[in-house]
Amino acid sequence: MVLVAGSANLDFVVRAPHIPAPGETVLGGTFQTFAGGKGANQALACARAGGVATHLLLALGEDAFAAPIEASLSSAGVTLHMVRPGGVATGTAFICVDDQGENAITVAPGANACLHAAHLPPLQGFSHLLLQLEIPLPTVTAYALAAQAAGLQVVLNAAPAGPLSAALLAAVDLLVVNEGELRTLAGNSGSVADCLTRLPCDAVVVTLGARGCVARQGGTFHLQTGFKVPVVDTTGAGDTFCGVLVAALAGQHTMADALRQASAAAALACTEMGAQSSVPHAADVAALLIQATRTDEAAALQALRQFAGLP
Ligand code: RIB
Numbered sequence: 001m002v003l004v005a006g007s008a009n010l011d012f013v014v015r016a017p018h019i020p021a022p023g024e025t026v027l028g029g030t031f032q033t034f035a036g037g038k039g040a041n042q043a044l045a046c047a048r049a050g051g052v053a054t055h056l057l058l059a060l061g062e063d064a065f066a067a068p069i070e071a072s073l074s075s076a077g078v079t080l081h082m083v084r085p086g087g088v089a090t091g092t093a094f095i096c097v098d099d100q101g102e103n104a105i106t107v108a109p110g111a112n113a114c115l116h117a118a119h120l121p122p123l124q125g126f127s128h129l130l131l132q133l134e135i136p137l138p139t140v141t142a143y144a145l146a147a148q149a150a151g152l153q154v155v156l157n158a159a160p161a162g163p164l165s166a167a168l169l170a171a172v173d174l175l176v177v178n179e180g181e182l183r184t185l186a187g188n189s190g191s192v193a194d195c196l197t198r199l200p201c202d203a204v205v206v207t208l209g210a211r212g213c214v215a216r217q218g219g220t221f222h223l224q225t226g227f228k229v230p231v232v233d234t235t236g237a238g239d240t241f242c243g244v245l246v247a248a249l250a251g252q253h254t255m256a257d258a259l260r261q262a263s264a265a266a267a268l269a270c271t272e273m274g275a276q277s278s279v280p281h282a283a284d285v286a287a288l289l290i291q292a293t294r295t296d297e298a299a300a301l302q303a304l305r306q307f308a309g310l311p
Helices: 038-049 066-075 110-114 137-149 166-171 179-186 192-198 237-250 255-269 282-291 297-308
Strands: 002-005 009-015 031-036 054-059 079-083 091-097 103-108 128-131 153-157 174-178 203-207 212-217 220-225
Touching: 002 038, 002 137, 002 237, 009 066, 031 038, 031 066, 038 054, 038 066, 038 128, 038 237, 038 255, 038 282, 054 110, 066 079, 091 110, 128 137, 128 237, 137 153, 137 166, 153 237, 174 179, 174 237, 179 192, 179 203, 192 203, 192 212, 192 297, 203 237, 203 255, 212 255, 212 297, 220 255, 220 297, 237 255, 255 282
Parallel strands: 002 054, 002 128, 009 091, 054 079, 128 153, 153 174, 174 203
Antiparallel strands: 009 031, 091 103, 203 212, 212 220
Protein backbone atom coordinates (compact mmCIF):
# COMPACT_ATOMS: atom_id res chain seq x y z
CA MET A 1 0.00 0.00 0.00
CA VAL A 2 1.33 3.43 -1.00
CA LEU A 3 0.74 6.73 0.81
CA VAL A 4 1.27 9.94 -1.16
CA ALA A 5 1.33 13.18 0.83
CA GLY A 6 1.30 16.40 -1.13
CA SER A 7 -0.33 19.14 -3.11
CA ALA A 8 -3.59 19.22 -5.02
CA ASN A 9 -4.31 22.12 -7.37
CA LEU A 10 -6.83 23.17 -9.93
CA ASP A 11 -4.81 23.94 -13.08
CA PHE A 12 -5.79 26.95 -15.22
CA VAL A 13 -4.29 26.24 -18.62
CA VAL A 14 -3.86 28.27 -21.81
CA ARG A 15 -2.03 27.10 -24.95
CA ALA A 16 0.04 29.74 -26.70
CA PRO A 17 2.54 29.79 -29.58
CA HIS A 18 5.31 30.41 -27.08
CA ILE A 19 5.69 30.99 -23.34
CA PRO A 20 5.74 34.75 -22.67
CA ALA A 21 9.04 36.38 -21.75
CA PRO A 22 9.06 38.80 -18.76
CA GLY A 23 6.95 41.84 -19.67
CA GLU A 24 5.52 40.18 -22.80
CA THR A 25 1.83 39.51 -23.54
CA VAL A 26 1.01 36.54 -25.77
CA LEU A 27 -2.38 35.83 -27.33
CA GLY A 28 -3.22 32.21 -26.55
CA GLY A 29 -5.96 29.73 -27.45
CA THR A 30 -8.82 28.23 -25.46
CA PHE A 31 -8.72 28.32 -21.67
CA GLN A 32 -9.24 25.00 -19.85
CA THR A 33 -9.13 23.77 -16.26
CA PHE A 34 -7.76 20.37 -15.16
CA ALA A 35 -7.28 18.57 -11.86
CA GLY A 36 -3.59 18.87 -10.97
CA GLY A 37 -1.03 19.34 -8.22
CA LYS A 38 2.10 17.23 -8.02
CA GLY A 39 0.93 15.15 -5.05
CA ALA A 40 -2.52 14.49 -6.48
CA ASN A 41 -1.14 13.74 -9.96
CA GLN A 42 1.34 11.23 -8.53
CA ALA A 43 -1.33 9.52 -6.41
CA LEU A 44 -3.63 9.20 -9.42
CA ALA A 45 -0.79 7.78 -11.55
CA CYS A 46 0.05 5.28 -8.83
CA ALA A 47 -3.58 4.17 -8.59
CA ARG A 48 -4.02 3.94 -12.39
CA ALA A 49 -0.89 1.78 -12.63
CA GLY A 50 -2.86 -0.83 -10.69
CA GLY A 51 -1.72 -3.57 -8.36
CA VAL A 52 -1.32 -1.41 -5.29
CA ALA A 53 -3.82 0.46 -3.09
CA THR A 54 -3.08 4.20 -3.11
CA HIS A 55 -3.90 6.74 -0.40
CA LEU A 56 -3.39 10.52 -0.62
CA LEU A 57 -3.03 13.02 2.23
CA LEU A 58 -4.11 16.39 0.82
CA ALA A 59 -5.61 19.74 1.81
CA LEU A 60 -8.37 21.46 -0.16
CA GLY A 61 -10.30 24.66 0.42
CA GLU A 62 -14.05 24.81 0.92
CA ASP A 63 -14.62 26.29 -2.53
CA ALA A 64 -15.76 25.33 -6.01
CA PHE A 65 -12.19 24.54 -7.13
CA ALA A 66 -12.03 21.51 -4.80
CA ALA A 67 -14.82 19.42 -6.37
CA PRO A 68 -13.16 18.57 -9.73
CA ILE A 69 -9.99 17.49 -7.90
CA GLU A 70 -11.91 15.23 -5.51
CA ALA A 71 -13.92 13.77 -8.39
CA SER A 72 -10.81 13.01 -10.45
CA LEU A 73 -9.00 11.28 -7.58
CA SER A 74 -12.06 9.33 -6.43
CA SER A 75 -12.78 8.07 -9.94
CA ALA A 76 -9.26 6.60 -10.03
CA GLY A 77 -9.84 4.81 -6.71
CA VAL A 78 -7.47 6.92 -4.59
CA THR A 79 -8.40 6.83 -0.88
CA LEU A 80 -8.36 10.42 0.39
CA HIS A 81 -7.14 11.62 3.79
CA MET A 82 -8.60 15.11 3.53
CA VAL A 83 -7.60 18.22 5.49
CA ARG A 84 -9.97 21.18 5.08
CA PRO A 85 -8.49 24.32 6.65
CA GLY A 86 -11.22 26.95 6.98
CA GLY A 87 -11.05 30.24 5.09
CA VAL A 88 -8.29 29.17 2.68
CA ALA A 89 -8.63 28.66 -1.07
CA THR A 90 -7.88 25.40 -2.87
CA GLY A 91 -4.39 25.45 -4.45
CA THR A 92 -4.27 26.71 -8.02
CA ALA A 93 -1.70 26.57 -10.79
CA PHE A 94 -1.45 28.91 -13.78
CA ILE A 95 0.03 27.09 -16.75
CA CYS A 96 1.03 28.23 -20.21
CA VAL A 97 1.67 25.36 -22.67
CA ASP A 98 3.53 26.21 -25.87
CA ASP A 99 3.24 24.63 -29.33
CA GLN A 100 6.05 22.19 -28.51
CA GLY A 101 4.14 20.98 -25.42
CA GLU A 102 6.56 22.61 -22.96
CA ASN A 103 5.08 24.55 -20.06
CA ALA A 104 5.67 27.31 -17.52
CA ILE A 105 3.82 26.94 -14.21
CA THR A 106 3.10 29.34 -11.34
CA VAL A 107 1.47 27.81 -8.25
CA ALA A 108 -0.65 29.61 -5.62
CA PRO A 109 -0.42 27.00 -2.80
CA GLY A 110 -3.58 27.99 -0.89
CA ALA A 111 -4.69 25.09 1.33
CA ASN A 112 -1.55 23.07 0.46
CA ALA A 113 0.44 25.41 2.71
CA CYS A 114 -1.70 24.31 5.70
CA LEU A 115 -0.54 20.67 5.75
CA HIS A 116 1.57 20.08 8.86
CA ALA A 117 3.20 17.25 10.77
CA ALA A 118 0.12 16.31 12.84
CA HIS A 119 -1.93 15.56 9.73
CA LEU A 120 0.06 12.42 8.83
CA PRO A 121 -2.28 9.40 9.17
CA PRO A 122 -1.19 6.19 10.97
CA LEU A 123 1.44 4.46 8.81
CA GLN A 124 0.64 0.80 9.56
CA GLY A 125 0.08 -1.18 6.37
CA PHE A 126 1.94 1.24 4.07
CA SER A 127 5.16 0.10 2.37
CA HIS A 128 6.03 3.40 0.62
CA LEU A 129 5.58 7.12 1.28
CA LEU A 130 5.82 9.37 -1.81
CA LEU A 131 6.50 13.10 -1.24
CA GLN A 132 7.12 16.23 -3.34
CA LEU A 133 7.99 19.85 -2.47
CA GLU A 134 4.73 21.74 -3.06
CA ILE A 135 3.81 21.58 0.65
CA PRO A 136 5.90 23.25 3.41
CA LEU A 137 9.44 21.87 3.67
CA PRO A 138 9.22 21.31 7.49
CA THR A 139 6.10 19.21 6.85
CA VAL A 140 7.85 17.15 4.17
CA THR A 141 10.77 16.61 6.55
CA ALA A 142 8.50 15.56 9.42
CA TYR A 143 6.62 13.09 7.22
CA ALA A 144 9.86 11.60 5.84
CA LEU A 145 11.35 11.15 9.33
CA ALA A 146 8.14 9.57 10.67
CA ALA A 147 7.95 7.18 7.72
CA GLN A 148 11.62 6.23 8.04
CA ALA A 149 11.10 5.50 11.75
CA ALA A 150 8.08 3.32 10.88
CA GLY A 151 10.13 1.30 8.36
CA LEU A 152 8.54 2.61 5.13
CA GLN A 153 10.50 3.25 1.95
CA VAL A 154 10.60 7.04 1.57
CA VAL A 155 10.50 8.37 -2.00
CA LEU A 156 10.97 12.10 -2.61
CA ASN A 157 10.34 13.84 -5.91
CA ALA A 158 12.36 17.01 -5.23
CA ALA A 159 10.12 19.28 -7.33
CA PRO A 160 9.94 22.22 -7.50
CA ALA A 161 13.71 22.51 -7.10
CA GLY A 162 15.18 23.89 -3.89
CA PRO A 163 17.95 23.20 -1.41
CA LEU A 164 17.24 20.31 0.99
CA SER A 165 18.57 19.68 4.51
CA ALA A 166 20.93 16.81 5.25
CA ALA A 167 18.31 15.50 7.70
CA LEU A 168 15.69 15.21 4.97
CA LEU A 169 18.06 13.61 2.45
CA ALA A 170 19.16 11.10 5.10
CA ALA A 171 15.53 9.98 5.49
CA VAL A 172 15.02 9.47 1.74
CA ASP A 173 15.55 6.01 0.21
CA LEU A 174 14.79 6.99 -3.37
CA LEU A 175 15.12 10.50 -4.80
CA VAL A 176 13.53 11.36 -8.15
CA VAL A 177 14.59 14.57 -9.94
CA ASN A 178 14.84 16.11 -13.38
CA GLU A 179 18.18 17.41 -14.63
CA GLY A 180 17.67 20.94 -13.29
CA GLU A 181 16.67 19.63 -9.87
CA LEU A 182 19.64 17.24 -9.88
CA ARG A 183 22.07 20.11 -10.46
CA THR A 184 20.36 22.25 -7.80
CA LEU A 185 20.93 19.48 -5.25
CA ALA A 186 24.27 18.05 -6.38
CA GLY A 187 25.99 21.12 -7.82
CA ASN A 188 26.56 22.05 -11.41
CA SER A 189 29.94 20.41 -12.00
CA GLY A 190 30.60 17.13 -13.76
CA SER A 191 28.37 14.73 -15.65
CA VAL A 192 24.89 13.51 -14.79
CA ALA A 193 26.50 10.32 -13.44
CA ASP A 194 28.86 12.39 -11.23
CA CYS A 195 25.87 14.30 -9.82
CA LEU A 196 23.93 11.07 -9.14
CA THR A 197 26.96 9.70 -7.30
CA ARG A 198 27.39 12.83 -5.15
CA LEU A 199 23.90 12.58 -3.65
CA PRO A 200 23.74 10.66 -0.36
CA CYS A 201 20.48 8.71 -0.96
CA ASP A 202 20.62 4.94 -1.59
CA ALA A 203 18.94 5.38 -4.94
CA VAL A 204 18.51 8.40 -7.23
CA VAL A 205 16.62 8.62 -10.53
CA VAL A 206 17.05 11.52 -12.96
CA THR A 207 14.49 11.98 -15.72
CA LEU A 208 15.94 13.44 -18.92
CA GLY A 209 12.85 14.20 -21.01
CA ALA A 210 12.70 12.47 -24.39
CA ARG A 211 16.18 10.98 -23.87
CA GLY A 212 14.86 8.72 -21.07
CA CYS A 213 16.15 8.37 -17.52
CA VAL A 214 19.14 7.16 -15.53
CA ALA A 215 19.09 5.64 -12.06
CA ARG A 216 21.86 4.97 -9.58
CA GLN A 217 20.95 2.21 -7.14
CA GLY A 218 23.82 1.81 -4.71
CA GLY A 219 26.78 1.52 -7.07
CA THR A 220 24.79 0.22 -10.04
CA PHE A 221 23.52 2.42 -12.88
CA HIS A 222 20.35 1.64 -14.85
CA LEU A 223 19.58 3.38 -18.13
CA GLN A 224 16.14 3.54 -19.73
CA THR A 225 15.67 5.21 -23.12
CA GLY A 226 12.59 7.34 -23.81
CA PHE A 227 9.53 6.22 -25.80
CA LYS A 228 8.79 8.21 -28.95
CA VAL A 229 5.29 9.75 -28.93
CA PRO A 230 3.59 12.76 -30.50
CA VAL A 231 3.92 15.44 -27.78
CA VAL A 232 0.86 17.59 -27.03
CA ASP A 233 1.46 18.72 -23.43
CA THR A 234 4.25 17.62 -21.06
CA THR A 235 2.39 18.82 -17.93
CA GLY A 236 2.20 15.99 -15.39
CA ALA A 237 4.62 13.69 -17.24
CA GLY A 238 7.13 13.81 -14.37
CA ASP A 239 4.34 13.15 -11.87
CA THR A 240 3.13 10.18 -13.92
CA PHE A 241 6.69 8.85 -13.92
CA CYS A 242 6.91 9.10 -10.11
CA GLY A 243 3.51 7.55 -9.41
CA VAL A 244 4.02 4.61 -11.77
CA LEU A 245 7.59 4.06 -10.56
CA VAL A 246 6.45 3.78 -6.95
CA ALA A 247 3.48 1.57 -7.85
CA ALA A 248 5.86 -0.82 -9.62
CA LEU A 249 8.42 -0.84 -6.80
CA ALA A 250 5.66 -1.39 -4.22
CA GLY A 251 4.50 -4.29 -6.42
CA GLN A 252 7.95 -5.89 -6.05
CA HIS A 253 9.14 -5.14 -9.60
CA THR A 254 12.86 -4.63 -10.13
CA MET A 255 14.21 -1.10 -10.54
CA ALA A 256 14.91 -1.77 -14.24
CA ASP A 257 11.33 -2.93 -14.84
CA ALA A 258 9.88 -0.07 -12.78
CA LEU A 259 11.88 2.47 -14.83
CA ARG A 260 10.60 0.96 -18.06
CA GLN A 261 6.96 1.10 -16.95
CA ALA A 262 7.33 4.63 -15.56
CA SER A 263 9.02 5.88 -18.76
CA ALA A 264 6.31 4.42 -20.99
CA ALA A 265 3.55 5.93 -18.81
CA ALA A 266 5.29 9.33 -18.74
CA ALA A 267 5.56 9.31 -22.54
CA LEU A 268 1.85 8.56 -22.90
CA ALA A 269 1.08 11.39 -20.44
CA CYS A 270 2.60 13.81 -23.00
CA THR A 271 0.11 12.84 -25.71
CA GLU A 272 -2.93 14.61 -24.20
CA MET A 273 -3.71 17.96 -22.59
CA GLY A 274 -3.78 18.37 -18.81
CA ALA A 275 -2.20 16.70 -15.81
CA GLN A 276 -4.52 14.07 -14.30
CA SER A 277 -6.56 13.92 -17.53
CA SER A 278 -3.50 12.64 -19.40
CA VAL A 279 -2.33 9.93 -16.96
CA PRO A 280 -2.59 6.63 -18.87
CA HIS A 281 -4.32 3.47 -17.70
CA ALA A 282 -2.25 0.33 -17.09
CA ALA A 283 -3.57 -1.37 -20.26
CA ASP A 284 -2.32 1.51 -22.44
CA VAL A 285 1.11 1.38 -20.82
CA ALA A 286 1.24 -2.39 -21.34
CA ALA A 287 0.27 -1.92 -25.02
CA LEU A 288 3.05 0.65 -25.56
CA LEU A 289 5.58 -1.66 -23.90
CA ILE A 290 4.58 -4.52 -26.22
CA GLN A 291 4.67 -2.47 -29.43
CA ALA A 292 7.86 -0.59 -28.54
CA THR A 293 10.42 -2.78 -30.23
CA ARG A 294 12.55 0.03 -31.50
CA THR A 295 15.01 -0.43 -34.31
CA ASP A 296 17.14 2.45 -33.00
CA GLU A 297 17.22 1.18 -29.39
CA ALA A 298 20.97 0.53 -29.40
CA ALA A 299 21.73 4.01 -30.77
CA ALA A 300 19.36 5.70 -28.30
CA LEU A 301 20.95 3.79 -25.42
CA GLN A 302 24.43 4.76 -26.52
CA ALA A 303 23.37 8.42 -26.83
CA LEU A 304 21.84 8.32 -23.32
CA ARG A 305 24.97 6.67 -21.91
CA GLN A 306 27.14 9.37 -23.48
CA PHE A 307 24.84 12.20 -22.30
CA ALA A 308 24.93 10.86 -18.72
CA GLY A 309 28.74 10.56 -18.79
CA LEU A 310 28.76 6.79 -18.31
CA PRO A 311 31.34 4.50 -19.99
O1 RIB B 1 3.76 18.78 -12.23
C1 RIB B 1 2.63 19.39 -12.81
C2 RIB B 1 1.82 20.06 -11.75
O2 RIB B 1 2.58 21.12 -11.19
C3 RIB B 1 0.56 20.73 -12.24
O3 RIB B 1 -0.54 19.86 -12.22
C4 RIB B 1 0.42 21.93 -11.32
O4 RIB B 1 -0.69 21.87 -10.49
C5 RIB B 1 1.71 21.98 -10.51
O5 RIB B 1 1.55 21.47 -9.27
